[in-house]
Amino acid sequence: MAGVEIRQVVKQYGRVEVLHGVDLSVRDGEFVVLVGPSGCGKSTLLRMIAGLEGITGGEIAIDGTVVNDMPPRERDIAMVFQDYALYPHKSVYDNMGFGLRMRGTSKSEIETLVHEAADILQIKHLLERRPGQLSGGQRQRVAMGRAIVRRPKVFLFDEPLSNLDAQLRAEMRVEIKKLHQRFGTTIVYVTHDQIEAMTLADRIAIMKDGHLQQYGTPDEVYNRPANRFVASFIGAPPMNMTPASVSADAQVIRLPSGMDVTPRGANLAACAGRDIVIGLRPEHVALGHDDPSRTPVSGQVELVEPLGSETQATVRVGDARFTGRFSPEAGLKHGQDVTLGLALDRAHFFDAETGEAIRLAA
Amino acid sequence: MLTFDSTKSKPTTKPLPLSRLEKSERHLGLLMILPAFLLLFAVVLFPIGRLLVTSTQRLSLTEPWLGTPFVGLDNYREALTDARFWETTLNTVIYIAVTVPGAIVVGLGLALLANQPFKIKWPVRLGLLLPWALPLVFAGLIFRWFFEFNQGIVNNILMWVGLPKLAWLTDPFLATVAICIAIIWKTSSFVALILLAGLQTIPKSLYEAAEIDGASKWQQFIEITLPMLRPAIIVAAIFRTITAIQTFDIPYAMTNGGPGNSTETLAMYIHKTTIDFLDLGYGSALAVLMFVVSLVMTAGYLRYTRRDPRQEA
Numbered sequence: 001m002a003g004v005e006i007r008q009v010v011k012q013y014g015r016v017e018v019l020h021g022v023d024l025s026v027r028d029g030e031f032v033v034l035v036g037p038s039g040c041g042k043s044t045l046l047r048m049i050a051g052l053e054g055i056t057g058g059e060i061a062i063d064g065t066v067v068n069d070m071p072p073r074e075r076d077i078a079m080v081f082q083d084y085a086l087y088p089h090k091s092v093y094d095n096m097g098f099g100l101r102m103r104g105t106s107k108s109e110i111e112t113l114v115h116e117a118a119d120i121l122q123i124k125h126l127l128e129r130r131p132g133q134l135s136g137g138q139r140q141r142v143a144m145g146r147a148i149v150r151r152p153k154v155f156l157f158d159e160p161l162s163n164l165d166a167q168l169r170a171e172m173r174v175e176i177k178k179l180h181q182r183f184g185t186t187i188v189y190v191t192h193d194q195i196e197a198m199t200l201a202d203r204i205a206i207m208k209d210g211h212l213q214q215y216g217t218p219d220e221v222y223n224r225p226a227n228r229f230v231a232s233f234i235g236a237p238p239m240n241m242t243p244a245s246v247s248a249d250a251q252v253i254r255l256p257s258g259m260d261v262t263p264r265g266a267n268l269a270a271c272a273g274r275d276i277v278i279g280l281r282p283e284h285v286a287l288g289h290d291d292p293s294r295t296p297v298s299g300q301v302e303l304v305e306p307l308g309s310e311t312q313a314t315v316r317v318g319d320a321r322f323t324g325r326f327s328p329e330a331g332l333k334h335g336q337d338v339t340l341g342l343a344l345d346r347a348h349f350f351d352a353e354t355g356e357a358i359r360l361a362a
Numbered sequence: 363m364l365t366f367d368s369t370k371s372k373p374t375t376k377p378l379p380l381s382r383l384e385k386s387e388r389h390l391g392l393l394m395i396l397p398a399f400l401l402l403f404a405v406v407l408f409p410i411g412r413l414l415v416t417s418t419q420r421l422s423l424t425e426p427w428l429g430t431p432f433v434g435l436d437n438y439r440e441a442l443t444d445a446r447f448w449e450t451t452l453n454t455v456i457y458i459a460v461t462v463p464g465a466i467v468v469g470l471g472l473a474l475l476a477n478q479p480f481k482i483k484w485p486v487r488l489g490l491l492l493p494w495a496l497p498l499v500f501a502g503l504i505f506r507w508f509f510e511f512n513q514g515i516v517n518n519i520l521m522w523v524g525l526p527k528l529a530w531l532t533d534p535f536l537a538t539v540a541i542c543i544a545i546i547w548k549t550s551s552f553v554a555l556i557l558l559a560g561l562q563t564i565p566k567s568l569y570e571a572a573e574i575d576g577a578s579k580w581q582q583f584i585e586i587t588l589p590m591l592r593p594a595i596i597v598a599a600i601f602r603t604i605t606a607i608q609t610f611d612i613p614y615a616m617t618n619g620g621p622g623n624s625t626e627t628l629a630m631y632i633h634k635t636t637i638d639f640l641d642l643g644y645g646s647a648l649a650v651l652m653f654v655v656s657l658v659m660t661a662g663y664l665r666y667t668r669r670d671p672r673q674e675a
Contacts, residue, residue, distance in 0.1 A: 052570050073576040085567035089589040098585070099575035146575075 002063030002153040002186060003028040004049060010057030011044055011210075018044055019210045021058065026203075031180050031187045035197040036207035036233070043158055045207075046190045050079050050156050063153055073102075078147035079156040082163065084139045086131040086146070092118075093127040096145045103150075117149040120182070121175070137168045141175070148179065157189040161196065173199055194234050198222065206230050228355035231279045231348055237312055240280045242320040243352060246271040253278070253344075255297075257318035265293040265345035270358050277355070279348035282312065285324030286341040294341030297322075301336045315340055410653070416646035423640035430643075437647030447648065449623055450631040456538065457545065457613075457627060458606040464546040465602055466595060469553025474587075476554065477561045490558075494551040502615025505544035506531065509616070531617055534624035541613045541625055548612065549605070553598045560594025561587070600663040607656050628652055 004026040011019040019041045026032045034042040047053040049060055051072035059066050067075050078099070086095050096117060097110040105113075118124045121141045131139055140160060147155055157176070161169045177200055180187055191197055197204045198218045206213045206221060206229075214226040225231035231239050245254045250272040253261045286294060299317035306328060313332045314323045322340060326332060349358040380388070417437055419430045441447045476486045493501065508515050509530035517527040530540045564587065572582045588595075610629040613619060619626030619634075626634075632652065636645030 050570075050574060052573070072570075072574045077574065079571070079574050081567050081571060083565065083567055085565065085571035087568060087571075087586065089592075098572070098577075102572075102576035102581060146571075 003030070004154060004186060004188060005061040005064075006045070006049070006058070007061075008058035009045065009048065009055060009060060011041070011048060011053065012056040017056075017210065019048075022207075022210075022212050024205055024212065024215060026186055026188060029184045029186055031189065031200060031202045032205060033189045033191060033197040033201035033203075034205045034207060035191055035194055036213075037192060039209075040207040041210040042190045042192075042207050046079075046156055046158055046188060049154070049188060050077055051075050076153045077156055078150055078152040078154075079158065080140075080143045080147050080160045082159040084131070084143040084160075084163075086139060086142055088131050090130070091127065092123065092129055092131070092134070092142050092145075095131065095142055096127075096149050099146065099150045113149050114145075117145045120148070120179075121145045136164050137172065140164065140168075140172055144176070144179065148183065151183075151185075153186065155185055155187045157187065157191075159191055160189075161191070162193070169196075176200060195236065198234065204234075206233060208233075224357070225279075225348060226357055228277055228279065228350040228357075231350070231357075235281060237282050237323050237325075239348070240278075240282065240285065240322045242278045242280070242322070243275070244278050245275050246273065248273040255318055255320050257320075259297070259318040259320075261295055261297060261342075263344045264295045265343070266347065267360055268349070270360050271349050274358075275352035276358065277350040277352055278344075279350060280322065280342060280344070281346070282323050282325045284343035284346040285315075285322050286343070287324075287326055287330055287338060288341055291341050293343065293345060295344045296339050296341055298337065298339050301332050301334055301338060304332050304334055413646050413649055413653070416642055417650045419643045419646075421641075421643035421646075423642065433643070437644050438651070440644060441647055441651060446623060446626075446631060447628075450626045450628045453538075453624070453626060454607060454609060454628045457542065457609050458603055460542045461545040461549065461609075462599055462602045462606055464542065465550040465553045466557075466599060468546055468550035469598065470557055470591075470595075472550060472554035473557035473561055476558050490551050490554055492551070493548055494555070496548070498548065498611035499615045501544060501548045502612040505540065505547070505612070506616045509540045532621050534621055537617050537621065537625045541616055544612050544616060545606075545609065549602060553602060556598040556601070557591060557594050560591045564590045596666060597663070600659060600666070604656055604659050604663075607652065607659065 004024075006022055006024040006026075008021045008023060009019055010017065010021055022041075022045060024032075024045075034045060036042050044053055048055055049062070051067065051070060055068050059068060061067065062075055062077070087098065090098065093114055096114045100110045100113060114127070115124065118127055121144060123138065123141045123145060126134060126138055126142070131142065134142065140163075143160065160176075161172050164172060173196060176189075180200075189196075189200060201218055203215060203217055204221050205215045208229050214221055214230045216224075221230055221234050225234065228241065232241060243256060246252070246268050247254070250268040251262065253263055253268070255261060297317045299315040299322070301313055302316045302321065303314040305312040308328070310325045311328050311330065311332060312323060312325055314321050315338055317340065322342070324340065332338070349360065350356065351358055418432055418434060420428060420433045420436070421430045422428065472490055476483075476490055478486075480486055496504075507513075509517075511517060511527060511529060511531070514530065516530065520527060528536055530536045568586050568590070569582055572586055577585060608629050609627045610633065613625050613627055614630055614633075617625045619630050623631075628648070629652065632645050632648045635641050635648060639645075
């Protein structure tokens with residue numbers, strides 16, 4: 001087991017710079033998820049850790065050793081690819097044992113280790129089959145088997161669940177989590193799915209356009225997002241974002257279309273006289289105005305999405321829109337006039353220009 | 363308990379009579395394939411049929427007064443006892459045995475080279491296509507000049523490095539070697555094109571996985587490239603073998619089968635029998651024998667391609 005240190009890592013393709021000095025420290029045994037939209041550089045960073053991409057600037061160290069010029073096979077890592085990259089002409093057994101064979105492990109030891117890994121992943125009955133004869137979920141298990149059989153220092157996962165259907169994805173998430181709990185090996189995991197990131201990670205690194213936006217625990221990135229991008233990227237349905245301006249005495253928030261709201265339960269002194277963006281999670285939007293801690297606003301239901309256990313509805317308030325998660329019993333209808341209670345004490349405030357979070361005084 | 367007996371409930375299936383629409387569609391379908399069928403009949407089926415008929419006749423244009431009597435399998439019997447038939451067949455087998463693997467090895471090398479991430483790819487690809495685009499006889503003439511005793515570039519190089527000149531085209535063994543070299547040069551680019559297409563279907567991630575698994579470049583070639591290329595190699599080998607059975611132009615242009623009959627192929631012998639000696643009956647029997655061998659090879663190819671190449675990979 002080992003930690004991974006990424007220091008000021010830069011990646012350029014010709015003149016195009018895709019990673020602009022990323023710093024990231026993965027502790028020994030930690031499960032770190034790199035998450036971000038397509039093209040943010042997360043897979044490139046993972047491939048640089050693996051040694052499949054060269055490093056233009058900066059340093060990557062695995063277990064304290066700088067690996068910048070070390071070929072992949074000497075880094076003692078294992079990687080699970082998005083397309084699994086199973087050798088189609090080899091049996092599952094040979095796929096799993098390939099890395100051991102290349103490293104000169106004896107036949108009897110390979111057999112023991114492959115059977116042990118196959119046992120853990122419940123794929124013993126598939127060992128004689130070829131990858132072409134397996135389902136997507138089974139291939140995924142074999143790809144993980146190939147990775148764990150060598151007991152490497154670090155596991156790297158490159159969007160491993162993106163080719164699976166929703167149910168299988170949920171199942172495999174559990175499997176991956178179990179594997180991490182069982183082996184305690186350091187994992188760096190790339191995904192664009194924020195649910196995977198939230199459910200799996202010890203810490204999440206959120207990236208955008210080759211920059212690290214925030215690095216923290218799932219609780220930190222969800223409850224204390226560093227900026228507007230992180231706030232809107234993490235959470236489903238996404239956080240409601242409403243541009244607004246705050247009066248000089250911080251007593252009145254002016255919403256788009258000139259609607260003035262007197263905030264309850266939030267000390268907006270830090271936002272006084274500024275143009276801001278209010279970020280409010282859907283769970284902090286309620287129906288009714290009985291709760292004195294909530295700020296009431298009136299609007300009209302624009303969209304209703306019943307999900308069975310809850311109903312998501314978007315309410316138009318002037319030019320602003322708020323999506324909330326409501327009880328199905330509320331019986332919301334399209335076009336219905338409603339009053340919403342906004343829990344502004346739970347809201348996030350961002351600078352309208354920079355998008356950086358404004359921390360309010362408690 | 364509710365049980366279900368599939369044998370009892372199996373409905374008796376009787377083909378339903380065709381509706382008017384289905385009948386007219388069937389007629390239209392037949393009408394559409396008729397031109398292609400007529401063309402194939404004219405250029406393939408009829409000549410083969412005529413060849414089979416002629417091979418059972420005594421038909422020599424040098425003895426027209428004998429007519430064209432039916433002789434059954436006499437021409438075939440004659441072929442099987444004809445020393446020159448066996449000699450030319452053996453020569454053909456030698457060309458197949460040497461030039462097919464030779465072209466695959468050279469073609470694989472060229473394909474691997476062309477598959478490298480060169481910035482400018484067209485010179486490599488053009489270099490690859492050029493020998494293929496050249497007419498066979500032209501290639502034969504070029505190599506005849508290369509291996510020519512006095513002015514040939516090969517002997518010039520041998521002299522330049524201090525070795526004696528060799529009688530490339532007049533020594534039976536050396537002539538076979540020279541012809542094999544010419545055939546390999548001419549045909550390896552076709553093999554390379556097939557293998558290049560095969561190489562480009564191998565996902566890059568397999569090499570990356572192998573690299574992480576600890577495989578060296580050579581191990582990646584043995585463990586990934588070669589097995590993944592197997593279907594392409596087999597297709598190339600079969601195509602190459604079918605054309606190698608019919609080897610004619612290059613030895614014809616380089617040695618015309620000489621010295622003696624030492625470099626003569628079966629196709630050249632058929633050509634000589636029918637065109638030079640005007641013995642159409644016997645020549646046809648020889649051609650049928652060659653056709654049967656080609657057919658067996660083609661059948662092997664068709665049988666192979668029925669399988670799913672990805673599963674085979």
